[in-house]
Structure formats: structure tokens, C-alpha cells
Amino acid sequence: MTTRIDIFSELSGRQKEAVQHTEGPLLIVAGPGSGKTRVMAHRIAYLTSVEGVAPWRVLAVTFTNKAARELRERAESLVGGDNSGLQVRTFHSFCAYVLRQDGGQIGLDPAFSIYDGDDQQRLVRSILEELDLDPKQFAPRAILSGISDAKNKMIDDSRLSKLSKSYFEEVVARVYVRYTELLATANAVDFDDLLLRAHTLFENNPEVLEKYQDRYRHVLVDEFQDTNAIQFSLARLLAAKHKNICVVGDPDQSIYSWRHADIRNLTDFQSVYPDTKTVTLDQSYRSTQTILDAASGVITHNDERLKKDLWTENNRGAPVTVGEAYDEDEEARVVLQEINRLVDEDDFDRREIAVMYRTNAQSRAMEAACNRHGVTYQLVGGTKFYERKEIRDTVAYLRLTVNPSDDAALERIVNVPARGISPRSVDAIRTIARTRGTSMLNVILQVDDEELGLEEALNKRAVNSVRAFADLMERLIEQSIILSAVDLLDLTLERSGYKRLVQEDKERGEERWDNILELRGSASNFEGPEPRERLIEFLENVALVSDIDSLEDDEDAITLITLHQAKGLEYDAVFMIGMEEGLLPHSRSLESVADTEEERRLCYVGMTRARKRLYMFHAFQRGFRGSRGAMMPSRFLGEIPLACVETVSIRRNSRTVRKVTPARGAAAGGSRGYDPTDIKRQAVTSGAVRTAQRGDFRVADRVSHPTFGDGIVIEAVDTGGDTEVTVAFGNGNGLKKLMAEFSGLKKVEPGKSTKAKHEDPELGDAFLDAP
């Protein structure tokens, strides 16, 4: 048994304070690397081993399953023993747990399904069809986002139409009504519902709430800056009795407002709980002073911000390396070169290196480069395992077996493998089911019931096919009560013909079957008595995994990850790529100051993931949806104090990264930060892009075209007779590939351009939004 001394030996004064304040509300404002996970783990250990609180009386809520697992493990290793019963979960998984226990009170069958985004979209599409509305005019995505907004404001379907101010909102309200009905028929909930319905359950059933209030004497919430209104309300309800609520967060790392996260939860915490004790952890044990200075330089540009200065006793460390690459391929190559150098010369471990980016699409160039250069990598997200067709199909069979009302699952597999139930037949089944307010499988199982009229609606062959499917599902449902998840999976794959379908796929069959076996492997973790309960657990697990959960710490590989998913992680070396206007900050965020500030926080999150080395690259041009665009370096680069920066010039097709120490020293730098236009000029004049120069037209030449107007040459390839040039035109004409002579392209001498200055691509024509 660990003693009290041991628990405290590795904590700072502030950290101890946070651990020991166990009675009453506690707000921990924790900067990046200030040891908040350590504090939470110690706090749990302190509660259970020193204060004698039973582990099952502690509820800790984290942002991801991975964080939950890690927190539990750390707390357990501190007390050196059993913490069983300790609840460490995500909000979603906690709510699912509550709803399985007590959802009956609000009419939810414990075997309910959890609809994912894809299920939701299909459902909305079918509703639009039902209501005779054009999905092009009313994008299912937009409608779902409207429904989600309503749910997060706790507006139920019966009230929304009264609040709608436009025809579109009226449509959203109408779809919402039907959507709610159909989810109920399917005995299903969506992600928002998990939170919302648990909340409703607590509010409407005091005796249920009290049960949980009594049980949890201590409630801890991690990443509190990214919780939404419902989540905070849930936490408040749960803690209302004992008032022992401890929240940990950092307003500078709030990056999920688009998912309804509300920073006011954090900033207003003290007014909700006036007797709050606040502890600020501002010492970083993670990053070098230079990295902290660079990150602070960026984040202080946010106007909406509570001032907080991080400090560290760590070394100054190396400067932040900033550089421009020609395009995304070169960017990837340079990153890998530098990674190899770090590993070979500076003894860095590949496991401790990550490449971070704003959008998932950016991983492609990195992956290609890794494959070409034989660098092993772990991609977080990627072609997400649970979104692969064979996985979704297999899971759909199991979902339908557990919850026969699950129409989304049924629609997915009713004719997979093809068994003679055509889309027309499915339409007929759906229509009957919806008219009768029942599920589609229910209709199918009653195919011989004349009253339903299914037999009439279908032709003879289809009726036989439907009957065969009904037999299959009946058998599977029967077996699901007695078989384990794995055995049921095997039976399902065999009897449904899905196994044969996959294995007959000559091109990808083996790979797809391997994926199914992997799913089978994770199902084997859910064995035990009451197989049906275990199966439901397994399916819930499948529905609630996040990409980050599968990140392995012990794989000898570099990590490729989005900035959002990198939250909470740390690496010795971090490479942030795509540091360009339009990507970071993302073009979709430029309309509002609040959104742009969130992009800056995202940049801050990325930078503060680094312990020792931080690299930030931007590209001169980048591929985008098949075409290419000239890119401007991100404004955030210019916000880094010069004294922290080392710029590099990258030579195309060369194997070395030449370091250029800025001539402007720390003292001379004044308030100016990194000036990207300098490096661009340097790169162009130093021949960084020389291989692209051909014929009369050279990269960076100003040109004029009879129809497209003035532009600048981005690429020039000699094709023998003529020169094929890629030109970035102003006036929203974007990028064009032209045969120089044939198209009548003319060079324009500097200064002779007739067009205004703003058309100079070097100044600002980022082409991300060009038509």
C-alpha cells in the first residue's frame, strides 16, 4: 500500500493544493504540460487511498476512451492496487451506461442502437423523400446540423417549428419531428440523444437522479473547456448533492465550439459555484522555454482571452524551425528528412515524433512519402476501421439481431449479399413499415400476413427472397440469446453468406476478411455470462470508439495526426505542416473573429504538444481537390517572436535542409516576427525551384493572357515544341494549365502590369476559394 508521502513526492505546491482540496467545487486552470493528468490521477488516488472513499463512489469524465484508460491506469498504479468500480468514462459512454440501466423510465429499451453520422444521413434522406423535398436544396448535412443545434439548446421537436424564422428552418423543424418519430420506432438514439436523453431522464425522474447522486461523492471533469451546455448540466445534476465537483481545463485550448462546446462553462464556473476554489497550474514541465515563448507569442494575439503566462524551468532549447517547401510533396520529403536526421543524429525516438495538420486530406502526401521512403507511421483516423464497408455491414447484422427495430442496420444489409430483395422491394417494405409505425424487420417477419399487404406489393420471386431473409434473421435472433458475441458473429457471417461474398472478392477479399477477423478479435473481449448483455456492450463500444483510442504508444512509428486529435498528447518533436492561410486558419473560419481565434488556439494546441523541437512548414503551392493553388503563409507564423525562430530554405530535389540563421537577431528583431515573404523570395532566388524552369517562361514570371488577364507562372514544363505552363490568375480565374505559345500567353515586365497591385499572387491571391 502506498503511503501519503509517496503520493505527494512528485507534486508541486500548486498541484498538491489541487489534489488535497477534496471538499467543495474546484476549478483547475491548467496550461499545456502543467501536469493536469498527473493531478487528476493523484487526486483519485488520494481520495481512495488516503480519504478512504470507495473507488465506485468516484466518477471521472474524460474526452476520449484513451484518456479514460490512461487516467484509470495511472490512478491504479499510484495506489498500487485495485480500483475496481472506479468510473472513468467519456460523457457519451457514461450516458449510454445510465440509459441502459434506467432508460426504461423514458421509454427506451435497453437494447437501443446508437445511430452514427452515416445512419443519421440516410435517415434524413429518406425523410426528405417522404416529405417530397429536394436533398440538393436541403442538404442532409445542414439539416442534421440544425437538428443538432436544437438538441444542444434542449429544444425538442415539438417546439422547434414555433421558433423557426425562415423556410429552411421550418423544413429543419419538420424533418426533426419525423426524425424523432423514426428514431423512436427504431429504438435508436443519435450521439446528441445520448447526452440529451440522459439529461431528460435525470430531470424528469428525481428518484433515478438521486440514485446516481448518492453513489458519486466525487465528480471530476477533464478538458472542461470543450464541454457543452448539456454536459455541464449533467455534471451539475450529478454533483448537486455532495457539491464535490472538480473541473480541469484551459480556455486557450478550447477548439470544439463547432461541436457546441461552450467556453462559458469554464469562464462562468465561479459564478455557478460561488465557493469555488481555483488553482492555476502555469508551470510547464513539458516544453522548452523557446517553444513556450513561440506559442505565447501566437496566443496573445487573441483578444477574447484571459491572460495566463506559462513558465518553465526547462532549458531554452532549440529555436522553432520555420520553412517553406515548394509543394506538399516536398514538404513531406523535408519532414521525413529531418525526422531521419533527428533519429540518426540526435537520438530521437520515432515514437516521440508526430506530424500534425489541420485537415485529414493532408495526410495523403505524408503517407505517400512515408511509403516511398520506408518510414513506418501510425495514422490516426485514416480510412477509419469502423467505417469500412465490411465492418459496418457485419456490425449491422449484429445490431439488427440485438435490436430488430434498427431500420438503419436493416437497410444496410437487407440485400447484402444480393439475395433478390431489390431497392423497389425495400421501398415497399419501408412504406408499409412507416405507415404502420413499425420497424421494417417487423414487416418482413410478417411477410405472410395478408393484412400487411406486403405479399401484394412484391412479385412472387421477391416474396420468396423476403421470406428467406426473415428465416435467417429469426434464427440469428434466437441464437443471440445463448451465443457469445464471437460465436454469433461466426454464425452470422456463415449463414448470411457474407463470408462467401467477401472471400469471393478477388482484389481486396483477403484484406477485407482480415478486417472482419480483427473485429472478431475485439468481440472476443466481450465474453462472459449473460452473452446478450456482453454483445450489447460490444456494440456500444463499437459505436463509441474514437480514432484516437486506437493510437498505440509502443509502436516504433511516427504519428500522423490532426491538430484536433493531438489535444492532450505530447511528443519530443512536432512537425506542423500546411501552415498556410486557408488551411490554418482554415478558409471556413475567416468570416468571424471568434472562429479565427479558435484556429489560433488550434495552432497553440499544436505548438504546445512539443517537448524539445518544433517545426512549422508551409508550402508555396498545394494540391486541392485535383487542382493546385498558390498559398500564402499562415498569419500565425508572423506572430511568433523572431527571437524564437530559425528559418530554413529548402532546395528542391536536394537531400539537405540548409539552415539559414536569421540575420535579424533577437535584439534587432523588435516586434517583427517571421516574415514569410522574405523566405519566399529567398527560396525562389536561390534556385529552390529551378528544375521547374523551362523555355521562355519561368516560375514566378508575370504573364498576361487575352481572356484570363494577368497572372503569375507557378510551374513550367517543356513539352518539346511548346511550354506547358501553370498560371495562377487573379480576378478569381484561379489556376490554368496552358500551352504558352498556343494560348497567346505574354510575359509582362515588372512594373508594366496594367492591373492593380492586389492581383500580385505574392501579396494575397490564395486560390483556395477560387471557383
Add this chain to the structure above:
DNA sequence: TTCCCCACCCATTGG
């Protein structure tokens, strides 16, 4: 009824 091909539309971030 199924399968294949082409056109079109699209991707910010994610539980």
C-alpha cells in the same frame, strides 16, 4: 435484379 460505368458533387475539425 444485378452489375458496371460515368457523371457529379464534394472535404474542416469528430463522439
Add this chain to the structure above:
DNA sequence: GGGTGGGGAA
């Protein structure tokens, strides 16, 4: 560049 959905042929 890729996924999906619709339309046409077998």
C-alpha cells in the same frame, strides 16, 4: 482525386 448515385445493359 474519390465516393456515391443514377442510368443503362446483360
